[in-house]
Amino acid sequence: MKDTYILGIETSCDETAVAIVKNGREIISNVVASQIESHKRFGGVVPEIASRHHVEQITLVLEEAFQESGLSFNDIDAIAVTEGPGLVGALLIGVNAAKALAFANNKPLVGVHHIAGHIYANQLMEEFQFPLLALIVSGGHTELVLMKEHGSYEVIGETRDDAAGEAYDKVARMLNLPYPGGPHIDRLAREGEISIDFPRAWLEEDSYDFSFSGLKSAVINKIHNANQKGITLKPEDIAASFQASVIDVLVTKTVKAAKQYQVKQVIVAGGVAANRGLRAELEVRFSETGIPLLIPPLKLCTDNAAMIAAAGTIDFEKGNRAGLDLNANPSLLL
Numbered sequence: 001m002k003d004t005y006i007l008g009i010e011t012s013c014d015e016t017a018v019a020i021v022k023n024g025r026e027i028i029s030n031v032v033a034s035q036i037e038s039h040k041r042f043g044g045v046v047p048e049i050a051s052r053h054h055v056e057q058i059t060l061v062l063e064e065a066f067q068e069s070g071l072s073f074n075d076i077d078a079i080a081v082t083e084g085p086g087l088v089g090a091l092l093i094g095v096n097a098a099k100a101l102a103f104a105n106n107k108p109l110v111g112v113h114h115i116a117g118h119i120y121a122n123q124l125m126e127e128f129q130f131p132l133l134a135l136i137v138s139g140g141h142t143e144l145v146l147m148k149e150h151g152s153y154e155v156i157g158e159t160r161d162d163a164a165g166e167a168y169d170k171v172a173r174m175l176n177l178p179y180p181g182g183p184h185i186d187r188l189a190r191e192g193e194i195s196i197d198f199p200r201a202w203l204e205e206d207s208y209d210f211s212f213s214g215l216k217s218a219v220i221n222k223i224h225n226a227n228q229k230g231i232t233l234k235p236e237d238i239a240a241s242f243q244a245s246v247i248d249v250l251v252t253k254t255v256k257a258a259k260q261y262q263v264k265q266v267i268v269a270g271g272v273a274a275n276r277g278l279r280a281e282l283e284v285r286f287s288e289t290g291i292p293l294l295i296p297p298l299k300l301c302t303d304n305a306a307m308i309a310a311a312g313t314i315d316f317e318k319g320n321r322a323g324l325d326l327n328a329n330p331s332l333l334l
C-alpha cells in the first residue's frame, strides 16, 4: 500500500507548529515555535499578540518542517489543520495558511479538532486498542473521552468550570510563579509536603465531571488567611497539597471510568499530562488494575502539529474533506 504523508498545521493558542507525519504513526518532521516568552510578562496568553506571532512565524515554521523532512509538496497527500477550539484570531492564521497551501498545490484539506489531535499524539507512540478511554488535561480542557473506534469520541465527563491546566496556572500566579505555571508547580510540589488538606470536588456519585474552581478558591483563602495571621506558608507545601488534590480527583475518576467501560487501553493527553506527579500516580494505579496505560513523551503532550497530522490522517482515510470555505471555530465540539 502507498504511504500517506500528511502535513499538519496547529495555531490554536501560543505555539506555531507544522509537522509531517507518515501513515499517521511516524513523525518525519515536527517544528514548534513557542511564543511563551512574549506572553510571560502579561501572565497569560494575549490573543492579539498570539495572532501577530503566528503571522510572523507560520511560513518560517513551514519551511523548516519541509527542510527537516527532505520532502517537497509533491510528496504530501493532504493538509490537516486545527479548525478549533482555540483563540479565533490564532486559529484563523493556521486555517488560512492551510487553505492557501491546499489551493496553490491542489491538495485535499482536512479540518481537525484540537482535542482529537491531543488524543492522537498517543498513536505516534502505539497503536490504539478499542474501547479506549482518554483523559485530556490541558490549559483549556479537562475531559474523559470514550472511543469505540477511530475518529469516534464520546465525552463522558468534562470540567464544569476551570480546566486542570487553568487551575495550575492560576494557583501559580498566586505564588508569583511565571506563566505557564504548571511546570513550576510540578517542580515545587516535588520539594514540598502534602501538609494542607485542600478539598476534592467529587461531585455526584455517578458523575465523571470535574470542578477545580472550589479548589482554586480554597488555595486563595488559605494564603489570604495565613497572611492575615502573619503565618508564612511554604510555597512548596501549597504546591504539593494543591497538586495532590488535583491528581487524586483526576486519577480516581479515570480509574473508575476505565473499569466501568471495560476499556482495553487508557491514554492521557494535553499539557498537564507532562506533570510528573500525575504520570507517576496514573502508572501506580493502572498497574494495579492491569489496564494498559499510555502517556506520550513530554514533547508530544503540549501543543504540536504532529498530533494534528496524526488525527488528520484518520479523517483523510475516512474520506472527510474540508472545502476552501473552512472557517476557524473557537468553540468547535468534539
Ligand code: KG4
Pocket: 013, 137, 138, 139, 140, 141, 164, 165, 166, 168, 169, 180, 181, 182, 183, 186, 270, 271, 272, 273, 274, 275, 276, 301, 302, 303
Ligand atoms: O495542551 P497545552 O499545551 O495547551 C492547551 O491546549 O491548553 O496545555 C497547556 C497547559 C498549561 O496550563 C500549563 O500550565 C500546563 O498545560 N502544563 C502543566 C505542566 N506542563 C504544562 N501542568 C502541570 N504540570 C506540568 N508539568
Ligand code: ZN
Pocket: 114, 118, 138, 139, 270, 271, 302, 303
Ligand atoms: Zn492543547
